[in-house]
Amino acid sequence: MTPAALLFYALAGVMLGSAVMVVTRRNPVHSAIYLVLTFLSMAGIFVLLEAEFVAAVQVLVYAGGIMVLFLFVVLLVGLHRLGGPARTWQALVGVGATALVVLLVQSAIGDWQMEIAPNGDVLREGGGNLQAVGRLLYTSYLLPFELASVLLLVAMVGAVLLALRREAGPGGDTL
């Protein structure tokens, strides 16, 4: 087993362990911290799979941006009014059904050996990963890329509108 493979299994173990901690911790702040650990381990796995750009975006957007949003809302809402877990039988049914599906799918894909493509080193050619992804984003995937920016704009406007306090002041000022 190569060192890279060992590193992959170690990162996968940390990732799955902290993912379990995310859904089992009672305190949402602890869940958020474990979620950061999950995202960082995932970024490490992306680097191992030679997806450096995705790893960087993962760290910047997820571990940087989304987690701040989560922590902000957790602290804004307050920790003492949070909902408890579901009823025990509901939790058992949920875990059991999911475990069954996971086992079924795992039996189908678990021993899937895929040969690396003959042009497997194409990711490292021509200036590397970032250049290849950038070229694709601005040529073949230009329209989805622009649509994604429109989506972010809509999400931003929607979020501001939804979270705005509806108390019109004397000047019609609503914030």
Add this chain to the structure above:
Amino acid sequence: MVVPIGHILTVSLLMFGIGVVGVMVRRNAILVLMSVELMLNAANLNFVAFARAYGSPVGHVFPVFVITVAAGEVAVGLAILIAFFRNKQSVNLNDVDLMKG
């Protein structure tokens, strides 16, 4: 290939399963949103794994879109949550029963 792709897919599958369990079991809306993020991340891992296997950078483009959608989803979801919390003083999903017959 660092490891057999089946192992990567299994890790991604387990991560997705953990996310599904989180959505079904937790009643705290913030935790449910976090579990959705886990599921989206599991999908990204599949894209990147197959990009590595096929030696094509196209699989690196789609995770960027997934992360974009995840960011938008979290922003809107948390805004809805804040609006709900302002009305009901709760983020327990069992209290979300305004449209219940």
